Amino acid sequence: xxxxxxALSTKEQLLxxxxxxxxxxxxxxxxxxxxxxxxGVTKGxxxxxxxxxxxxxxxxxxxxxxxxxxxxQEMPFHSIKDPLKRLHGFLDxxxxxxxDPQITKSCLIGNFxxxxxxxxxxxxxxxDKKFSMFADMLKQILDEAKxxxxxxxxLDTKSLAEHFVAIFQGALILSKAKxxxxxxxxxxxxxxxxxxxxxxxxRKKAVKSRKRG
Amino acid sequence: xxxxxxALSTKEQLLxxxxxxxxxxxxxxxxxxxxxxxxGVTKGxxxxxxxxxxxxxxxxxxxxxxxxxxxxQEMPFHSIKDPLKRLHGFLDxxxxxxxDPQITKSCLIGNFxxxxxxxxxxxxxxxDKKFSMFADMLKQILDEAKxxxxxxxxLDTKSLAEHFVAIFQGALILSKAKxxxxxxxxxxxxxxxxxxxxxxxxRKKAVKSRKRG
DNA sequence: ATTAACCTACCTACCAGTTGGTATGTAATT
DNA sequence: AATTACATACCAACTGGTAGGTAGGTTAAT
Numbered sequence: 034x035x036x037x038x039x040a041l042s043t044k045e046q047l048l049x050x051x052x053x054x055x056x057x058x059x060x061x062x063x064x065x066x067x068x069x070x071x072x073g074v075t076k077g078x079x080x081x082x083x084x085x086x087x088x089x090x091x092x093x094x095x096x097x098x099x100x101x102x103x104x105x106q107e108m109p110f111h112s113i114k115d116p117l118k119r120l121h122g123f124l125d126x127x128x129x130x131x132x133d134p135q136i137t138k139s140c141l142i143g144n145f146x147x148x149x150x151x152x153x154x155x156x157x158x159x160x161d162k163k164f165s166m167f168a169d170m171l172k173q174i175l176d177e178a179k180x181x182x183x184x185x186x187x188l189d190t191k192s193l194a195e196h197f198v199a200i201f202q203g204a205l206i207l208s209k210a211k212x213x214x215x216x217x218x219x220x221x222x223x224x225x226x227x228x229x230x231x232x233x234x235x236r237k238k239a240v241k242s243r244k245r246g
Numbered sequence: 247x248x249x250x251x252x253a254l255s256t257k258e259q260l261l262x263x264x265x266x267x268x269x270x271x272x273x274x275x276x277x278x279x280x281x282x283x284x285x286g287v288t289k290g291x292x293x294x295x296x297x298x299x300x301x302x303x304x305x306x307x308x309x310x311x312x313x314x315x316x317x318x319q320e321m322p323f324h325s326i327k328d329p330l331k332r333l334h335g336f337l338d339x340x341x342x343x344x345x346d347p348q349i350t351k352s353c354l355i356g357n358f359x360x361x362x363x364x365x366x367x368x369x370x371x372x373x374d375k376k377f378s379m380f381a382d383m384l385k386q387i388l389d390e391a392k393x394x395x396x397x398x399x400x401l402d403t404k405s406l407a408e409h410f411v412a413i414f415q416g417a418l419i420l421s422k423a424k425x426x427x428x429x430x431x432x433x434x435x436x437x438x439x440x441x442x443x444x445x446x447x448x449r450k451k452a453v454k455s456r457k458r459g
Numbered sequence: 460a461t462t463a464a465c466c467t468a469c470c471t472a473c474c475a476g477t478t479g480g481t482a483t484g485t486a487a488t489t
Numbered sequence: 490a491a492t493t494a495c496a497t498a499c500c501a502a503c504t505g506g507t508a509g510g511t512a513g514g515t516t517a518a519t
Contacts, residue, residue, distance in 0.1 A: 043464080043465080057364045057365075058274075058361070058364060058365055059272060059274065059360070059361045061271075061272065061274040061275040062274040062361070062365070064507080064508065064509085065508080065509065065510085066507080066508080066509090074465080074466095075465075075466050075467075076466090076467095076509090076510080076511095077464095077465065077466050077467075077468095077511090077512095077513095077514095078464075078465050078466070080509090080510065080511080081463085081464065081465060081466095082464090085509080085510080086508095086509065086510090139360075142423075143360070143416075143419050144360060144361075146419050146420075146422050146423040147272070147352075147356070147357060147360055147361075147418075147419050147422060148271070148272045148275070148357075148360075148361065150422040150423060150425075151270045151271060151422075152270075152271055152275070157422070157423060157425070160423040161423040161424050161425075164420060164423050164424070192432050192436070193436070195420065195429060195432065196413075196432065196433060196436045198416070198420060199413055199416030199417045199419070199420050199429060199433050200409075200412055200413055200416055201416065202415070202416035202419045202420065203356075203411070203412030203413055203414065203415035203416025203417070203419070204412045204416070205360075206356050206359050206360050206412070206415045206416070206419075207359075207377060207408065207411060207412050207415065209359050209360060209363040209364075209370070210355075210359040210363060210370060210373040210374040210377050211374050211377070212363075212370070212374075216408060216412060219405050219408065219409065220409060220412050223405070223406070223409045223440065226440070226443075226444075227436065227439070227440040227443065230439075230440065230443035230444075230447075231439075231443075234443075256498075256499080277473080277474065277475085278474080278475060278476085279473080279474075279475090287499080287500090288499075288500050288501070289475085289476080289477095289500090289501090290477090290478090290479095290480095290498095290499065290500050290501075290502095291498075291499050291500070293475090293476065293477080294497085294498065294499060294500095295498090298475080298476075299474095299475065299476090
């Protein structure tokens with residue numbers, strides 16, 4: 034296999050190029066020819082690895098997702114014991130990434146969801162799953178924080194986690210129009226403040242309940 | 247002129263069809279032929295009204311924006327005197343629309359921003375302006391509410407208004423993937439709660455400041 | 460000998476956009 | 490009242506180029 038010697042296999046190079054282009058222009062606007070030229074592979078080569086452009090779409094989505102998962106796994110917040118501090122560590126990492134000019138301010142899951150949901154049901158389902166998995170990761174932190182700091186409140190951690198995903202996706206869209214990443218930072222800041230407010234409320238309620246009960 | 251007798255001029259019919267299709271599939275995936283066929287006009291007819299597909303893009307964006315402005319103007323919240331209640335009225339209307347199954351859960355400004363920002367600078371600028379105008383509308387309500395209920399707080403109403411736009415855009419994306427509009431309702435609910443929390447905090451601070459000063 | 464990993468050359472459908480019309484109305488001229 | 494002139498609102502048929510995809514090969518490693 035080439036993978037051992039060369040940095041990346043041809044297939045992975047194709048996936049990388051496709052990801053890069055589709056992050057900027059979306060699925061439909063990117064042509065197979067474009068991907069081939071930029072990767073330095075002919076069309077025959079491309080169709081050796083992918084059945085069709087649609088097939089590429091699914092593969093690219095999976096590839097992108099894996100890279101995102103890895104990225105999150107490499108974030109330093111996991112080792113933080115206190116769940117609320119861990120949450121802030123999580124948000125810090127995302128804010129750092131928003132500030133980093135080298136990182137593309139776009140999300141393939143969001144792009145595909147918007148562009149392909151009504152025409153490619155399979156991709157729509159895939160996007161749904163990825164969104165849910167991402168939200169679930171955040172939900173776990175929120176659940177722990179809730180249990181520790183506001184166990185009696187009826188805070189809906191699932192909805193709150195999904196809310197963050199929405200904030201993030203929306204901020205990406207705004208940042209593209211504005212060509213300014215501050216919206217992303219602000220979105221994270223607002224979410225932070227909101228969660229803080231919710232936990233304060235939860236604590237109060239918990240105290241009240243304890244007094245009552 | 248035909249406009250008086252017929253419901254809509256040919257140009258407006260073309261704009262409508264284009265809007266409808268592009269809300270679902272995005273700009274690139276919609277072909278001029280498709281728009282023509284669905285409108286019942288030939289290509290010659292289309293290019294009589296629009297210089298190019300790009301030109302159509304800009305026109306469609308403007309047309310969509312106007313329709314959205316009109317929609318907001320027709321909402322009942324404007325007559326509410328109390329600015330905080332007016333804000334809730336505003337949010338109520340958006341939540342109602344999220345619930346209404348007849349309304350397409352998609353925003354052309356968001357779609358275009360995501361799809362075309364990197365390739366069509368003019369459209370990107372247009373999206374930016376529309377987003378800003380929408381945020382500004384909300385900012386005005388927030389400003390009034392701030393002045394009345396938390397005049398001393400250093401609440402950033404502009405950032406908060408933009409945050410709502412982001413929440414809304416993000417929720418639309420999620421709702422497409424999930425095929426469930428509850429995320430939109432939830433997004434609005436969370437924003438509501440967040441603003442409430444901010445105003446409570448502002449009130450406390452104002453009280454404190456008054457005591458101190 | 461077989462298979463994976465490509466490449467060259469090509470096909471067909473469809474894309475945005477053009478050409479050169481016609482039908483209709485309107486406004487000024489005769 | 491008839492004629493000329495011009496504009497608007499379309500249509501049918503076409504063009505050039507590009508899209509996704511295929512057929513059939515070559516090369517090199519297993």
